[in-house]
Amino acid sequence: MTVAYILFPGSFSMFYNTASTLGNHSLNPNGAIIFRIGNIIGGALLIPFFLGLYEWKQDNKWSTAFLYCTIILGCIMGFAFIMVGVFSQEYMPYHLMWAGVFFLASFVTSITGGLFLLKHPDSVKSVAYYNFVSAALHLTLIFYLTHGVIIVEWIVILVFSINLVLLIYNYKQMSQTTD
Numbered sequence: 001m002t003v004a005y006i007l008f009p010g011s012f013s014m015f016y017n018t019a020s021t022l023g024n025h026s027l028n029p030n031g032a033i034i035f036r037i038g039n040i041i042g043g044a045l046l047i048p049f050f051l052g053l054y055e056w057k058q059d060n061k062w063s064t065a066f067l068y069c070t071i072i073l074g075c076i077m078g079f080a081f082i083m084v085g086v087f088s089q090e091y092m093p094y095h096l097m098w099a100g101v102f103f104l105a106s107f108v109t110s111i112t113g114g115l116f117l118l119k120h121p122d123s124v125k126s127v128a129y130y131n132f133v134s135a136a137l138h139l140t141l142i143f144y145l146t147h148g149v150i151i152v153e154w155i156v157i158l159v160f161s162i163n164l165v166l167l168i169y170n171y172k173q174m175s176q177t178t179d
Helices: 002-007 019-023 032-056 061-086 089-119 125-138 141-147 151-178
Strands: none
Touching (some): 002 019, 002 032, 019 032, 019 061, 019 089, 019 151, 032 151, 089 151, 141 151
């Protein structure tokens, strides 16, 4: 995303341009391909990340249910992220559909992931609560969609990215606890 931003010709503002603008070849002829490949690679990495959560399966029925939902939705989210890279803004109906699937899956994954972490005895509970904050901020996308306040999308992307880093930290802590 950063490289695509640097290569963007003219002015680019998080208040006026969506993240997907960086992947629009007509608007960003030199950086669009980098943005789109980044989405494809990022989505491809999300799938094994979420599949790897199976390691934390427990005997607790609810914890297992939340874990399975998180894994399935996380894989759907990864696939949708790949498709956002495949279908840029030039293919608007498909792009909007896959972006919607990505954000919806991200929203629900934040909830199920947070519930799983609350149920797991070795998790960092503050990371679980951050998942709920992330989910709540995803709801602000409705405001973005109805009022065109583009910065909301960027805030959700930032919060989502921080959430992924916190999840990695959490699972590292969990693995050290079980060793």
